[in-house]
Amino acid sequence: MITQTKDTQAALTPNAAWDLLKEGNKRFVEKQQADRDLLGQVEQTATGQYPFATILSCIDSRVSAELIYDQGVGDIFSARVAGNIVNADILGSMEFACKLAGTKIIVVLGHTSCGAVKGACDDAKMGNLTELLSKIRPAVHAVSEPADAAERTSKNLDFVNSVAEKNVQMTIDNIRTQSPVLKEMEGNGEILIVGGMYDISTGKIHYM
Secondary structure: OOOOOHHHHHHOOHHHHHHHHHHHHHHHHOOOOOOOOHHHHHHHOOOOOOOOEEEEEOOOOOOOHHHHOOOOOOOEEEEEOOOOOOOHHHHHHHHHHHHHOOOOEEEEEEEOOOHHHHHHHOOOOOOOHHHHHHOOHHHHHHOOOOOOHHHOOOOOHHHHHHHHHHHHHHHHHHHHHHOHHHHHHHHOOOOEEEEEEEOOOOOOEEEO
């Protein structure tokens, strides 16, 4: 596999970048990961980096973007925070990645059985985690079913996964409303902003 260069990055369209990610996850699921010289890529990127994608994912140890997308050194910017939410720091990082460093796609990647989403469903409170989970709570309220409060807890994985999907969608909405830079780039066709869900039991990513 090639190491991304200024020329290869510039030649990619947003849809082509998305295809690269889809192909990478397909290789991962089929156990056909690309043969890479990672230390060689370290040397090749020492003087510059030209990633083609920016991935916002959860800190969950099972959801490493580089692995599940089968990407190498210098291929993607990876932002990770519990519950894949955005704040000013993450938005600023995304603006740098897209506007200044040239990535062609932003993926907000949720996952099944997300612990942060479970905490938000249960309205858990603990230190700084309380504030973080408050950013996911709107997604809990936005999922109307089931109506029975007893079924709207972390014990109901279908509910948890529905909230996780809604949280991805609301995070994308927040990117568009809170970052005029990224919204303009998307409107101009310079980038794509898409949402996905990673299944921790199969390794597959499906898109919304």
